[in-house]
Amino acid sequence: MPEASEIWQVDVNGTVYDAAFGELPEWIDGGSLLPGDKVRKGNLRWIEARRVPSLVPFFNAKEKCEPMPFVVTVTEGEPTPDPVAEPTIPEPTVMAEPVISSTPAVAFDPTRCSLHADRESFYLCDGCANGFCKECPTSYGSSVKICPLCGAMCKRAEEARAINKLLQQESVVINEGFGLGDLTRALGHPFNFKVSLIFGAFLFMLLTVARSSGGMGGIYMAVGGIFAGMSANALTFGVLSHTINNFIQGKFDENFMPDFDDFELWEDVIHPFFLSIAAYLSAFGPFFFTLAVGFYLVSSAVSEQMDSYKSDLERIPGTHIYNGRQLVDQSGDVKEVLQGIDQRQRERIATATETADENVEEDPDVTGTPIVDEESRQQEELWAAATESRKQSLESAFGKTPETEAKENGEMIQAVLGLAAPLVVVGFITLLWGLFYFPAACAVAGYTRTFSATINPLVGLDTIKRLGIDYIKLLGITTILTVASIFVGAILSLVFAPLALPGLGNIPATAINAFFTFYLVAVFSCLLGYLLFKRADKLGLQR
Numbered sequence: 001m002p003e004a005s006e007i008w009q010v011d012v013n014g015t016v017y018d019a020a021f022g023e024l025p026e027w028i029d030g031g032s033l034l035p036g037d038k039v040r041k042g043n044l045r046w047i048e049a050r051r052v053p054s055l056v057p058f059f060n061a062k063e064k065c066e067p068m069p070f071v072v073t074v075t076e077g078e079p080t081p082d083p084v085a086e087p088t089i090p091e092p093t094v095m096a097e098p099v100i101s102s103t104p105a106v107a108f109d110p111t112r113c114s115l116h117a118d119r120e121s122f123y124l125c126d127g128c129a130n131g132f133c134k135e136c137p138t139s140y141g142s143s144v145k146i147c148p149l150c151g152a153m154c155k156r157a158e159e160a161r162a163i164n165k166l167l168q169q170e171s172v173v174i175n176e177g178f179g180l181g182d183l184t185r186a187l188g189h190p191f192n193f194k195v196s197l198i199f200g201a202f203l204f205m206l207l208t209v210a211r212s213s214g215g216m217g218g219i220y221m222a223v224g225g226i227f228a229g230m231s232a233n234a235l236t237f238g239v240l241s242h243t244i245n246n247f248i249q250g251k252f253d254e255n256f257m258p259d260f261d262d263f264e265l266w267e268d269v270i271h272p273f274f275l276s277i278a279a280y281l282s283a284f285g286p287f288f289f290t291l292a293v294g295f296y297l298v299s300s301a302v303s304e305q306m307d308s309y310k311s312d313l314e315r316i317p318g319t320h321i322y323n324g325r326q327l328v329d330q331s332g333d334v335k336e337v338l339q340g341i342d343q344r345q346r347e348r349i350a351t352a353t354e355t356a357d358e359n360v361e362e363d364p365d366v367t368g369t370p371i372v373d374e375e376s377r378q379q380e381e382l383w384a385a386a387t388e389s390r391k392q393s394l395e396s397a398f399g400k401t402p403e404t405e406a407k408e409n410g411e412m413i414q415a416v417l418g419l420a421a422p423l424v425v426v427g428f429i430t431l432l433w434g435l436f437y438f439p440a441a442c443a444v445a446g447y448t449r450t451f452s453a454t455i456n457p458l459v460g461l462d463t464i465k466r467l468g469i470d471y472i473k474l475l476g477i478t479t480i481l482t483v484a485s486i487f488v489g490a491i492l493s494l495v496f497a498p499l500a501l502p503g504l505g506n507i508p509a510t511a512i513n514a515f516f517t518f519y520l521v522a523v524f525s526c527l528l529g530y531l532l533f534k535r536a537d538k539l540g541l542q543r
Helices: 021-030 053-063 157-175 180-216 219-248 265-314 324-362 374-398 402-448 451-455 457-467 469-495 507-534
Strands: 007-012 015-020 038-041 123-125 138-140 144-146 154-156
Touching: 007 021, 015 021, 021 053, 144 154, 154 157, 180 219, 180 507, 219 265, 219 402, 219 507, 265 402, 265 451, 402 451, 402 457, 402 469, 402 507, 457 469, 469 507
Parallel strands: none
Antiparallel strands: 007 015, 007 038, 123 154, 138 144
8 A cells, every 4th residue: 555645646537636645545435536547656657446456445435335434634643734735636527426447346366467467476566566577567777677567676576576575575574663562672672682691691791891900900900801891782782783773673583683794893892982971971971070079179178188197197296207116116205204203293183282272271262272373284285195195196006996996997988978968969960960861862862873962962962752651651660670680680690609700799699690691782772673663753863
């Protein structure tokens, strides 16, 4: 069935009219278009209307006085016709009774030649959809075949039927909308290519384990871990862009893995890697920036606090501590000085107490509280300062006491919390933005395959706007997949916890979880492919 909006020309009694194909059933029903009238699509040849297979059901219904078959006259995404402007329909040739044409319409059988009913069709016309045997089409060169009726190009029947079958499948998929049916198909699609699934998951597992082993230490291990992580991102986004590109074109039976027979370093590795960088930056860039700012502020506050403690430990009033060993050598002298200060202080307090007692005996109105003069108070302060200096000096040589460590940690935590409260709020908001926007960034990376469009959040927001409620559905399904991935990872970590190794981590759990993660990446890619295919008209994509 041609598109309802396609413009056809109709020759009625020598007058040529232009009309959309969706209007022709009206003309047939009203008797304005007869089976013997000439029609053509665009600039193709004129043929009798009864030889247009898509019009045959309407002529048959008219001849049998049955209701006209249903036809869609407005396609999705097109403006509806102006209700004021009525279509121009020629006056019907017969108004009173149904027309019984001398050239009645015939049943359309695409498997038989339209000009030789006893022969099977070998070609199908792109214009009028009639079938022809090998001899009927006009040949130009060795491969170009022209329809003898309308002049359009013909395809081999097998190819045309395959295309028609694909179009029918696409129509069914589009009309059902985006939802759980697509999730079911996406979950099963990777298993149609078991070799690719196993190979891709194994490669992703090796890269994931190599990335986790980068924490063993050493510059070479760290660099190797970074390159392994970059390669893993390139692999996943290669699968994503390849799958989306196939699904947009309606190639639902194609392999989700790129074809390594046509492997290109730029197209299959470097380009997907840059797309992954753009997607992560556009989605989680604000979150990463917040983390960087927070780390700088917190580390600066901690550094200032540590410098303050270090300065206190390095200085004693009136002296300079060179190092721990010298401090140990000087500890005896310091102890004697402090003991002398302690003895004089005690004598001074005892004298003051005796004087106070004598005053109480002479005058009962005087209280028994010892009077400590200004000199005694200064000596007490000196004693407290000397005690604190001795404590700091000993800690600088032998380590801090638990009380000092608790006090310093408490002060440090208070300083960090003073900065952390606003950072936590901003970080949570930016993290929510990343989780919300990341599927859109992946979609833009898949259908544009350009770094500039992927990193531009305006393109992603416009994509979200065009997808509408379907994007909310995608977020819900993506959340389910993410929770499933986290749950499986937690279970594996618990099961294989005894096998965890220092520096390497839990290799068995990491390896098995990598298999499952790669499968979910393939499923997510298929989901995006189905969604973009069904909303290609809203996004302006060519199927």
